[in-house]
Amino acid sequence: MITVETLKGRFNETLEGMDAGDNDHRPGESVPPLPPDPRAERSSHTEPVIETSGLRMRYGGSADVLHGVDLRVHQGEVVALLGPNGAGKTTTIEILEGFRRRSAGEVRVLGVDPDDGDEAWRARLGIVLQSWRDHGKWRVGELLDHLGRFYLPYGTPRRARPYGTGELLDLVGLTDRASAVVGTLSGGQRRRLDVAIGLVGRPDLLFLDEPTVGFDPQARREFHELVLRLSDLEDTAILLTTHDLDEADRLADRIVILAGGRIVADGSAPELAARVSGKAEVRYSRDGEHHVESVEDATGHVRKLFAEYGEAIGDLEVRRVSLEDVYMTLVREFESGRRTEAPSELTEVAR
Amino acid sequence: MSPRAVAVRAGLQRGWIEFRQSVTNGQDLWSVLFFPIIALIVMFLLRNNTVPGTGFSLGSQSIPGILGMNVVLNGMLALGLSLTMDREDGTLLRAKATPNGMVGYLTGKVLSRTGTAVVGLLVPLVPAVFLFDGLELGRVSSWLTLAWVLVLGLVALLPIGAVLGSLFNTAQSMGFVSLPTMLLIGLSGVFYPISAFPDWLQWVAQAFPLYWLALGLRSAMLPDALAAAELSESWRHLETVGVLGLWAVAGLLLAPVVLRRMARRESGSAVEGRRQKAMQRTM
Known part of the structure; x- marks a missing residue:
């Protein structure tokens, strides 16, 4: 049975879904x-x-x-x-x-x-x-x-x-x-x-x-x-x-x-990865020889690799910038930019 | 049922569970019975001494006081200690994170401590009846007096315990309270009638609830003739009600304020900070 309450709930959920994007x-x-x-x-x-x-x-x-x-x-x-x-x-x-x-x-x-x-x-x-x-x-x-x-x-x-x-x-x-x-x-x-x-x-x-x-x-x-x-x-x-x-x-x-x-x-x-670096790492082997490349458009790059070398490509791996890389970059960025304002929660613990 | 009523009922359940835990746990039971057992043994060895001015055994005369002491230890002191321990392990923060959790927590705590205090009074009484002569427990009036003195005594003592437990931050610092409490037990005439003490010490003893609790218990368990050995040669029931009542009113006014202030400070980092400190101590 669908009550007014559940309908309202569904309507709200729809609204919520629309809202979540921005x-x-x-x-x-x-x-x-x-x-x-x-x-x-x-x-x-x-x-x-x-x-x-x-x-x-x-x-x-x-x-x-x-x-x-x-x-x-x-x-x-x-x-x-x-x-x-x-x-x-x-x-x-x-x-x-x-x-x-x-x-x-x-x-x-x-x-x-x-x-x-x-x-x-x-x-x-x-x-x-x-x-x-x-x-x-x-x-x-x-x-x-x-x-x-x-x-x-x-x-x-x-x-x-x-x-x-x-x-x-x-x-x-x-x-x-x-x-x-x-x-x-x-x-x-x-x-x-x-x-x-x-x-x-x-x-x-x-x-x-x-x-x-x-x-x-x-x-x-x-x-x-x-x-x-x-x-x-x-x-x-x-x-x-x-x-x-x-x-x-x-x-x-x-x-x-x-x-x-x-x-x-x-x-x-x-999104965070894109902010830090637009590049992804592509690893592959061509005729048994290993390659690592850092590229903007990983999908396009892979498509080109297959088009050019076909069967010769193996061991394919595409790696987005990891969250760890993003985190380290952002925190380091912050620390080098605002050294003067040291995290002061330390003083709270010391009290 | 209102949310608060629900919390009080949950508190009743909590009190029962915690009471059951402490009477089925060997270590807890030992801590409830340790002091009265030691005291009973000492008094048994001294049973041939008599109360000054009477032929009554000093050992028998001390039994009600020893039981009163145990009510102080298991009611007041243990409540304070368990409050500090519950803050250290996060039980209190848990109560704070639960809707009306503090109502349930305190209801449970008061009930379980009352339960162990009553056990701490009644259980040592059993061997005492066999070891010591002259206790008058066959009268209905004995048990009625015992009941009201005990209830009033607990109402006076438990809020003090709650205040002490709120003021001291760690179980270790709460340990410092035990020392003055022991001193107070000594000078409240638990082991020896205070009529033999200097005047000023008598006044100090009479300012605290333990003296009156013990006096009330003596009036319940001892022959009426022994009132002669008390100050002003009477059981002074009216004064007992007055002093214990004053302590109760003061405690019940003060305890909520102090408890609320203490609870407001509780947070995850407060519990974590104490945990870190405790770990440093053990290392």
């Missing part, structure tokens, strides 16, 4: 502050899930940690926030989570200023941090069941809350550990439990802080599949920080690089 605004562009919206829950499908403009943070008397960050994340979008240590990633995320008060700027998360976020707002967020070692004596299923209870009053027709414990355990692959004591889980299992807890309220927005540190390759692969499934099936927006650039490349629709408290790049991985 969200790659560049740093420096100011986003006009939005007026507070009392219908936040219903209108969240058309407005960004996260929107900041001119976000600034300063600790005590020290220099600014964030110098005007403009960030936008849309519904169902996976955005990776990259940057060297001390670039302000943690500060940014903590402000968005409502755990830290900003010094200046406009911030809207799910249509609400995080400083004024109430419990209903909180119920729509999922948070997965790195350093949780809590509830070591609890059993896995028991803990998920307990934490899920708090979300029960916040379910909506479109989003039943909380997730069923069994379903959630299945989703993160911990079904056979349901009755295990949390303290006995391996590092990777513990991490997956943290993700499950982050998801228990079926969030509209999920924060993932370096989610796969300490995962073995298989666990990492499984986790990546989980993240992609979430953003597809549940339309969950995900803001993820990581130092694993392959992970960012694989998961993120869009990559935001933060350096020295500023966004220095914002776009999809191919």
Whole structure:
């Protein structure tokens, strides 16, 4: 049965799809502050899930940690926030989570200023941090069941809350550990439990802080599949920080690089690659002899190679500039350009 | 049901789960029963001494005080300690990240600590009945008095524990509180009637809730004639209610403010910072 509500949802999703194309605004562009919206829950499908403009943070008397960050994340979008240590990633995320008060700027998360976020707002967020070692004596299923209870009053027709414990355990692959004591889980299992807890309220927005540190390759692969499934099936927006650039490349629709408290790049991985270098690397062998060439139009170049040499071409490989190359170039560019403004989050840690 | 009511119910579940965990865990149970068992052994060795001015065994007279001491240790001190520990491992941040999670967390914490404090009072009472003569536990009035003194004592002590747990940042620094608490236990007349102490020390003892908790428990468990060994030769129930009530009111006014201030500071990097510090300590 198609209700008015689902129709509305579909219409909004269409709008959202149209909107998603032109969200790659560049740093420096100011986003006009939005007026507070009392219908936040219903209108969240058309407005960004996260929107900041001119976000600034300063600790005590020290220099600014964030110098005007403009960030936008849309519904169902996976955005990776990259940057060297001390670039302000943690500060940014903590402000968005409502755990830290900003010094200046406009911030809207799910249509609400995080400083004024109430419990209903909180119920729509999922948070997965790195350093949780809590509830070591609890059993896995028991803990998920307990934490899920708090979300029960916040379910909506479109989003039943909380997730069923069994379903959630299945989703993160911990079904056979349901009755295990949390303290006995391996590092990777513990991490997956943290993700499950982050998801228990079926969030509209999920924060993932370096989610796969300490995962073995298989666990990492499984986790990546989980993240992609979430953003597809549940339309969950995900803001993820990581130092694993392959992970960012694989998961993120869009990559935001933060350096020295500023966004220095914002776009999809191919867009960023194009900004740094328009060239791709083509490797091949011709009559057994190996060649490496850096070319603008890789497809055209390959076509020409085949036309000219046909069967003589072998071992063909086309490699776009990797995200790692892009990242290193952009961060280095930034550091050589603005040496005077050293990342000042270091001073925060020292306090 | 309103979201807050849901959170309180989740808190009841939490209290039960945590209580069950601590009474089924050998290490936890040992820490609940360690001090009273040591105290009972010492007092058993001293059982032939008598309360000054009476023929009553000093050992028997000290039992209610020892049980009161255990309520302080397992209610107030353990609540404070578990608050600092929960901040270190991220349990509190988890509560903060959950809608109405702090309501559920505190409900659960108060219940589970109350549960272990009651266990810490009742379990040592069992061997005490067999080892010491003169305890009057057959009267209904004994148990009624015990009940109201215990409830009022916990309402006075738990908020203090919450305040202490909020003020101290790490479990280690919270350890410093144990020392003055031990001192306070000594001068509150747990082991020896304070009527034998100098005047000024009597006043100090009477300013703190433990003296009154112990006095109330003595009034419940000991023969009425022993009131003669107390200050002003009476059980002073009215004064007990007054002083414990004052502590309770002060604590209940102060604790939410201090707790809120402490919770506001919690964030991922705060937990991470403490983790780093803890790792440096162990290395």
